[in-house]
Amino acid sequence: MTDRAVVTGIGVAAPNGLGPTAYWRALMGGRCGIRRVTRFDASPYRCTLAGEIEDFEASRHIQDNRLLTQTDHITQMSLVAADWALRQAGLRREELSAAEMGVATAAAGGGYEFGQRELAKLHKQDPGYLSTYESFAWFNAASTGQSTIRQGMRGPGTVLVGEQAGGLDAIGQARRQLRDGSRAMLTGGVDSALSPWSWAAHEAAGSMSRSSDPRWAYLPFDERANGYVPGEGGAIMVLENAQTAARRPGVRIYGEVAGYASTFDSARPDQPSGLRRAIETALGDAGMAAADVDVVFADAAGRPDPDRTEAEAIAGVFGPCGVPVTAPKTMTGRLCAGGACLDVAAALLAMYWSAIPPTVNVRAPVPDYELDLVLDTPRHTPVRAALVLARGIGGFNSAIVVREYR
Numbered sequence: 001m002t003d004r005a006v007v008t009g010i011g012v013a014a015p016n017g018l019g020p021t022a023y024w025r026a027l028m029g030g031r032c033g034i035r036r037v038t039r040f041d042a043s044p045y046r047c048t049l050a051g052e053i054e055d056f057e058a059s060r061h062i063q064d065n066r067l068l069t070q071t072d073h074i075t076q077m078s079l080v081a082a083d084w085a086l087r088q089a090g091l092r093r094e095e096l097s098a099a100e101m102g103v104a105t106a107a108a109g110g111g112y113e114f115g116q117r118e119l120a121k122l123h124k125q126d127p128g129y130l131s132t133y134e135s136f137a138w139f140n141a142a143s144t145g146q147s148t149i150r151q152g153m154r155g156p157g158t159v160l161v162g163e164q165a166g167g168l169d170a171i172g173q174a175r176r177q178l179r180d181g182s183r184a185m186l187t188g189g190v191d192s193a194l195s196p197w198s199w200a201a202h203e204a205a206g207s208m209s210r211s212s213d214p215r216w217a218y219l220p221f222d223e224r225a226n227g228y229v230p231g232e233g234g235a236i237m238v239l240e241n242a243q244t245a246a247r248r249p250g251v252r253i254y255g256e257v258a259g260y261a262s263t264f265d266s267a268r269p270d271q272p273s274g275l276r277r278a279i280e281t282a283l284g285d286a287g288m289a290a291a292d293v294d295v296v297f298a299d300a301a302g303r304p305d306p307d308r309t310e311a312e313a314i315a316g317v318f319g320p321c322g323v324p325v326t327a328p329k330t331m332t333g334r335l336c337a338g339g340a341c342l343d344v345a346a347a348l349l350a351m352y353w354s355a356i357p358p359t360v361n362v363r364a365p366v367p368d369y370e371l372d373l374v375l376d377t378p379r380h381t382p383v384r385a386a387l388v389l390a391r392g393i394g395g396f397n398s399a400i401v402v403r404e405y406r
Contacts, residue, residue, distance in 0.1 A: 005175040006245050006405050007254040009089025009238035010345050011081035013190055015051035015231050015332045019084065023342075024349045027357035028378050032331045034214040034229050039073075039194045047208040049217050050194055051231020051333030053077070074232060078105070078190035081236040089238035090251060091184060102182050104158040104174040105236070106166035106189035106337035108392075160337075163392030164299065165262065167191075167234065167340035168400045172260035174239045183244040188344075191336035192232035202230055205393070207303055215361050218334075220300035220327050221307050221371060223364040228302035234338020235345035242405070254348040256405040258385070259286025265395035274397045275299075275389065276313035282399035283317075288385065290318045293401070295356050295374075297343040297388045300327035302334075310389065311369035320370035324379060328357040340390035340398070347386035347402050355380045 010020045015033025017023035026033070033051050042048045056077060091101075158177075160169045167189045174187035193202055202208050209227035211217040218229040245251050261281035265274040283290060296314055301307055314325060328346050329339055350356055356379040365373050385403035392398075 003179050004242035004405075005178050005239050005257045006242045007237050007257065007348055007402075008240050008245050008251050009085040009087070009091070010254065010348065011084030011088070011236040012233075012342065012345055013053060013056065013077045013081045013235070014233045014342055015053050018053070018056060020088075020345065020349060023345070024353065027328050027331065027346060028355065030331070030358055030360045030377070032214055032360060034217060034231070034331070034333055036212075037194065040196050040199075042199070045199060045203060046210050047199070047203060048212060049209070049214055049229050051229060051233065051331075051335065052194060053233055056080075074190060074192040077233070078236065081188075081190055081234070082186055085186065085188075085236045085238050088252075089240070090248065091238060100181075100183040101185070102157055102174075102177055103186045104160070104170045104177060105187060106160045106162065106170040106191070106341070108161060108163045108166055108191050108337040162262075162396045162398070163336060163394070164334060164339055165390040165392035165396035165398040166337040167342075168260070168344070168388065168390045168398035169262055170337075171237070171239065171257060171341070171344060171400060172262065172398070175257050175260060178239065178241050183241045185239045186236060187239050188234060188236040188341035189337040190234035190236065190341075191338035193230035193336055194232050199230075207301075209302065218302050218330055219362050220298065220302045220330065220359070221311065221365050221369055221373060222362045223366055225302050225304055225307055229333040231333030231335045232338070233332060233335050233342060235341040237341070237345065253405045255351050255402045257400060258403045259283060259288065259401035260399070261285060262396070262398045265397065273309060273313045273316075274395065275310060275391060275399075276316050278397040278399040279313060279317050279387065279389070282387070282401050286401040286403070288401060288403075290322070293318070293323055293385050293387050294381070294383045295324045295326060295347070295350065295386045297347050297386060298325050298327045299340075299389045299391045300329055300359075301391065306391070307366075308369065310391075311366075311371050315370045321372040323372065324356055324374050324381075325371045326356050326374040327359045330360045330362065340388060343388045343390070344400060344402060347383075347388050350383045350386060351402070351404055354382050356383060
C-alpha cells in the first residue's frame with residue numbers, strides 16, 4: 001500500500017468533449033473532433049485539419065483577470081483541467097500538508113502559441129506583456145507553477161518535454177515522487193499545435209496528413225495511412241498514494257498506475273525495438289505477464305513505417321492478434337504532450353465502464369500487421385488492465401500499465 005499510486009481525479013479537455021463524462025460518451029459514440037482549423041487562417045498551408053476544441057471559454061472558469069490577459073488558450077485550459085481533477089478527487093488542503101502535494105506535467109508544442117502572441121505584443125512595445133524568452137519559460141511552468149500557487153502546493157514541481165511520450169513520462173515522474181514521500185501529485189499534460197508558428201514546424205517535419213476530409217485524414221494501421229492530424233487538449237489527473245486515498249471516505253479510485261518504462265531507439269539496426277523494450281520493461285515493473293493485459297492503447301503514428309514498427313512491437317510481445325488494440329486519438333488527432341495523457345484517461349474510463357473505445361475511420365487495416373484492432377464500434381468487455389504507448393519525435397518511447405485497484 002505504501003508505494004502504490006492510484007488515480008482519484010481526472011480533468012479532460014478534448015476536441016470531442018470537455019470533462020471525463022462528455023469525453024467518454026463521445027468515444028462510445030465515435031464522435032470525431034477533427035475539423036477545419038478556425039483558430040487561425042490555415043488556407044496558405046498544405047494541411048488544414050486539426051482536432052480543435054470549440055466550446056471552451058476560459059472566463060467561465062477563471063476569475064483572475066491577470067491570468068486571462070497574460071496567458072493563452074491552452075494554458076488556461078491546462079489550469080482549468082487541473083481544477084476539475086482536484087475537485088473530482090475531493091482533496092482538501094487540510095487533509096495534507098502543502099509539502100506533501102506536488103505537480104509533474106508535460107509540455108511540447110503549446111509554447112509556440114503563447115510565444116507568438118507575446119512576440120506580437122512585444123512588437124507593439126507594450127510593457128505589460130512578457131518578452132518572447134520569458135513567455136516560453138512561463139508557458140512551460142504555467143500548469144506547474146500556477147497550479148501549485150492556486151492550490152497551495154509546495155511539494156516537488158516538474159515539467160517534462162518528450163513530445164508525445166512526455167505525457168507518460170510526467171505520470172511516471174509523479175509516481176516516482178509518491179514513492180519518495182509525496183502523498184498526492186497533479187500530473188498529465190494539456191498541449192496544442194494550433195498556431196501558425198507551431199503549424200509551420202509540424203508541416204516542415206513532413207508527417208502531417210494533407211487530406212481535407214476528416215474521414216480520410218488520420219488512418220493509423222490502415223493501407224491508406226497518409227500522415228497524422230495535430231490537435232489540442234489532454235488530461236490532468238490526481239495521482240495519490242494508495243494508503244492516503246484509502247483513508248478518505250467516498251473517494252473514487254479509477255485505477256492504479258502499476259508499471260512504467262521509457263526507452264530510446266538505438267541507432268543500430270541490429271538492436272531490438274525501443275518500443276518493444278518499453279513494453280516489456282513496463283510489464284516487468286508491474287509484475288505482470290502479457291496475458292494479463294486486456295487492451296493496448298496504441299501510439300498510432302498514422303504513417304506506414306512507424307505504424308509497422310509499433311505493430312511488430314505489439315505482436316512480438318502479445319503474439320499475432322493476441323490483444324485488442326485501439327487508437328481513440330483518431331477522433332481527436334495527436335495532441336503533442338497531451339495525447340498520451342488523454343489515452344491514460346481513456347484507459348482508466350475503459351476499466352470503469354467495461355468497454356474498449358473504437359478506432360474510427362480505419363476501414364482497411366494492413367493484414368501483415370497482425371493486430372486485433374477495435375474498429376467502428378466499442379467492444380464491451382471487462383477491462384482489468386490496459387497498456388498505453390507513446391512515442392516522441394527523435395526516438396523517445398514510453399509505456400504505462402494501468403490496472404484495476406484491489
